[in-house]
Amino acid sequence: MKLRKTRGTRAALLGTAVLSVTALALTGCGAGGGTADATTDELTVLVEGGGLAELQPIADLYKEQTGTTVKLVELPYDGLYDRIQTELGSGSVSFDIAALDAIWLSAFADGVQPLDDLFTDDVKSDLFPGLVSEAQVGGKYVGMPIFTNSEILYYRTDLFNDEKNKADFEAEFGYPLAPPTTWEQYTDVAKFFTRDTDGDGQVDLYGTDVKGAVETEWLATVSQAGEKQMVLDPASGEVTIDDADHLKALDFYTSLLPYAPAGAAQLDWAGSQNLFYQGKLAMMRFWGHAYTQTPDDAVVKGNIGAAPMIAGPGGIAGVPGAWYLSVPTATTKSDAAKAFIAFAYEHNDLSIDTSLGLVSRISAFESQADVAGHENYPAILETLNSPATYARPATPKWQEIVNTVLTPMLQKAVEPGADNAALLKDAKAQIEAIIK
Amino acid sequence: MIGIETNRASSRVLLWITLAVVLVIYGFPFIYLLLTSFKTPLDAIAVPPSVLPSQWTLENYVTALTKDGVAPALINSVVTAVLSTVFSLVLAVPAAYAITRYRTPSGRVFVLAALVTRMVPTIAVGAPLVETMRTLGLSDTSLGLAIAHTTISLPLSIWLMSSFFESVPDELEEAAKVDGASRLGALWRVVLPVVSGGLAVTAIFAFLASWNEFLFSLLLTSVRAQTTPIVIANFQTQFGLDWGGMTALAAVYSIPVILLTLALQRHIVAGLTLGAVKG
Numbered sequence: 001m002k003l004r005k006t007r008g009t010r011a012a013l014l015g016t017a018v019l020s021v022t023a024l025a026l027t028g029c030g031a032g033g034g035t036a037d038a039t040t041d042e043l044t045v046l047v048e049g050g051g052l053a054e055l056q057p058i059a060d061l062y063k064e065q066t067g068t069t070v071k072l073v074e075l076p077y078d079g080l081y082d083r084i085q086t087e088l089g090s091g092s093v094s095f096d097i098a099a100l101d102a103i104w105l106s107a108f109a110d111g112v113q114p115l116d117d118l119f120t121d122d123v124k125s126d127l128f129p130g131l132v133s134e135a136q137v138g139g140k141y142v143g144m145p146i147f148t149n150s151e152i153l154y155y156r157t158d159l160f161n162d163e164k165n166k167a168d169f170e171a172e173f174g175y176p177l178a179p180p181t182t183w184e185q186y187t188d189v190a191k192f193f194t195r196d197t198d199g200d201g202q203v204d205l206y207g208t209d210v211k212g213a214v215e216t217e218w219l220a221t222v223s224q225a226g227e228k229q230m231v232l233d234p235a236s237g238e239v240t241i242d243d244a245d246h247l248k249a250l251d252f253y254t255s256l257l258p259y260a261p262a263g264a265a266q267l268d269w270a271g272s273q274n275l276f277y278q279g280k281l282a283m284m285r286f287w288g289h290a291y292t293q294t295p296d297d298a299v300v301k302g303n304i305g306a307a308p309m310i311a312g313p314g315g316i317a318g319v320p321g322a323w324y325l326s327v328p329t330a331t332t333k334s335d336a337a338k339a340f341i342a343f344a345y346e347h348n349d350l351s352i353d354t355s356l357g358l359v360s361r362i363s364a365f366e367s368q369a370d371v372a373g374h375e376n377y378p379a380i381l382e383t384l385n386s387p388a389t390y391a392r393p394a395t396p397k398w399q400e401i402v403n404t405v406l407t408p409m410l411q412k413a414v415e416p417g418a419d420n421a422a423l424l425k426d427a428k429a430q431i432e433a434i435i436k
Numbered sequence: 437m438i439g440i441e442t443n444r445a446s447s448r449v450l451l452w453i454t455l456a457v458v459l460v461i462y463g464f465p466f467i468y469l470l471l472t473s474f475k476t477p478l479d480a481i482a483v484p485p486s487v488l489p490s491q492w493t494l495e496n497y498v499t500a501l502t503k504d505g506v507a508p509a510l511i512n513s514v515v516t517a518v519l520s521t522v523f524s525l526v527l528a529v530p531a532a533y534a535i536t537r538y539r540t541p542s543g544r545v546f547v548l549a550a551l552v553t554r555m556v557p558t559i560a561v562g563a564p565l566v567e568t569m570r571t572l573g574l575s576d577t578s579l580g581l582a583i584a585h586t587t588i589s590l591p592l593s594i595w596l597m598s599s600f601f602e603s604v605p606d607e608l609e610e611a612a613k614v615d616g617a618s619r620l621g622a623l624w625r626v627v628l629p630v631v632s633g634g635l636a637v638t639a640i641f642a643f644l645a646s647w648n649e650f651l652f653s654l655l656l657t658s659v660r661a662q663t664t665p666i667v668i669a670n671f672q673t674q675f676g677l678d679w680g681g682m683t684a685l686a687a688v689y690s691i692p693v694i695l696l697t698l699a700l701q702r703h704i705v706a707g708l709t710l711g712a713v714k715g
Contacts, residue, residue, distance in 0.1 A: 044658065048670075048673055048674060049672075049673035050674055071658070073658040073659055075666065075670070076654075076666065076669035076672055076673075077672060077673055077674050079650075079654045079669060082559070082562075082651075082655070086655055089563050092567055094566075094570065094575055094576070094658060149675065269675075269676070270481050271481070271483050273481070274481045275483055277478055278482070278483075287675055290675075293676075295476070295477040297476045297478045297479075321675075356675070
């Protein structure tokens with residue numbers, strides 16, 4: 001018995017040894033993946049999933065035209081931040097270009113090279129004003145926008161085109177039913193569509209949603225209210241979140257709760273999207289890219305319209321959701337990296353037909369003005385071109401402010417009986433403690 | 437007599453019910469993951485969520501398995517985990533053996549020191565490890581990643597093997613020596629076969645530590661050596677989360693470890709009870 005056991009152990013050890021030798025062979029021991037050792041005909045770009053899809057056609061064309069391979073390294077959204085932070089901190093990087101979310105620019109500004117040479121007057125005039133200002137940190141351009149998103153208004157065309165709805169709405173509110181353009185109209189339409197459609201005594205269609213678990217939609221509302229400095233001014237350190245425009249925005253935001261499904265405090269992007277696709281919402285404010293991604297099994301498939309974000313007293317406004325290409329200071333291939341970024345800007349329109357289908361240049365958006373299937377482009381264009389649209393504050397503490405102050409504050413605001421003014425005052429104190 | 441039998445039967449039923457409840461609670465996250473992998477995209481993010489798919493589909497598996505980089509990542513995960521397991525055992529066995537057999541104060545300090553490394557946040561050693569691997573030319577290689585994973589599994593492996601070696605009476609080894617075996621010979625021919633269950637347990641833990649590891653894989657790999665946990669996480673982007681694809685790949689990725697655990701179940705149970713009869 002003991003003899004068999006010994007043989008078994010030996011066999012196991014032998015098997016393990018064979019496996020490990022095979023594994024060692026498979027590892028390709030002559031590796032050394034860092035770009036420092038790589039030849040100059042290869043560039044490494046760190047991207048997240050969306051950026052990979054957007055950049056792939058550009059990288060393919062770059063290879064075809066210049067012979068330089070652009071290696072796109074896909075990482076998860078949160079992981080990308082950690083990876084860049086760690087490598088920039090170590091002073092030695094494995095990448096030549098990084099795709100940065102707009103809200104990370106100020107956090108990584110010290111570790112990336114200025115791209116001022118790329119921002120010519122022509123380039124600046126073909127980018128949305130909000131992106132040009134967002135790309136600058138500490139007086140230098142730290143990233144070139146490669147694509148941008150914005151929330152737009154989605155609405156159900158089957159409901160809006162229904163003759164009975166049109167007549168009933170006009171009779172009740174005194175003007176024709178159409179996709180709303182103002183806060184007042186949005187409230188009217190939301191109120192109108194909130195109803196019990198199957199006669200069981202329960203409301204099963206809501207005019208809109210109210211998202212409590214994400215902050216960007218409320219920030220857009222702040223800009224719509226006329227606020228020029230949302231939340232805080234990073235330059236002076238002044239926290240503006242408790243001023244009149246912020247309160248006006250929060251009051252409007254929460255005034256929609258009677259026309260929205262219960263559970264707003266936990267409602268995030270995915271939840272909202274699902275409610276709309278299930279046919280439970282007549283309208284939804286959501287990121288513009290989703291227009292081309294409606295699932296086949298969505299109840300509202302084929303009945304979705306897109307319009308610019310609504311306007312408050314300050315005008316139409318959204319929050320730019322842009323991604324930027326930046327060159328780390330530590331790369332040895334600065335010139336090649338900048339050349340690719342210039343090429344990516346030049347061929348920005350190649351991203352139109354990707355899964356995300358987003359671009360950054362105004363001319364690229366305009367090129368699709370009358371193209372069927374891209375009805376979201378004019379909506380994004382008008383929203384981002386609006387003078388009331390502002391970028392989020394350029395502070396390295398932004399993510400912390402969002403996670404620990406803004407989102408919890410919104411979640412309290414959407415609860416019954418919330419005191420919005422008091423919540424904003426508390427938020428101000430918390431933000432001041434974070435940035436001091 | 438009938439009353440005693442009835443009581444026993446009732447106790448047994450109660451025990452089985454309790455076990456079933458515990459099993460369901462424990463296994464629910466995985467069962468939910470598995471069921472979600474068969475849901476349509478809309479069903480997967482339904483509000484409120486439903487446990488069972490309203491319509492069963494294999495679409496998520498097609499999406500997940502045809503995604504760029506999935507097949508290489510699965511191979512990388514296997515290679516890295518096997519290497520890391522071998523490294524852990526090769527280093528942990530002699531270390532644990534020496535500590536338990538020589539019983540020196542420095543040995544005890546060493547064991548404690550090894551455990552302390554487990555208390556350092558992984559992210560804290562991330563930057564130095566990135567720099568070290570780059571200097572050694574091991575960035576984005578399975579070998580480099582396996583070495584990094586070994587730093588995670590080695591302390592636990594030493595501790596586990598130490599407790600297993602402790603359970604083997606010295607007399608057994610002495611007897612082997614009387615029969616002419618050297619110390620190494622006794623270790624190889626007598627002690628290791630006795631603690632084979634312990635070896636299996638240690639190997640499983642080391643394998644799982646590498647198989648599921650995320651942070652080092654994120655920091656140390658790019659394309660060639662990227663492992664599956666990173667690819668699974670890639671289903672989440674800034675503008676959306678593909679629950680179906682993510683759960684399908686996660687389900688596929690769970691299969692090897694489930695099979696491995698089932699295959700070594702006998703050894704694991706034997707190994708886990710090995711230390712219990714010590715003394």
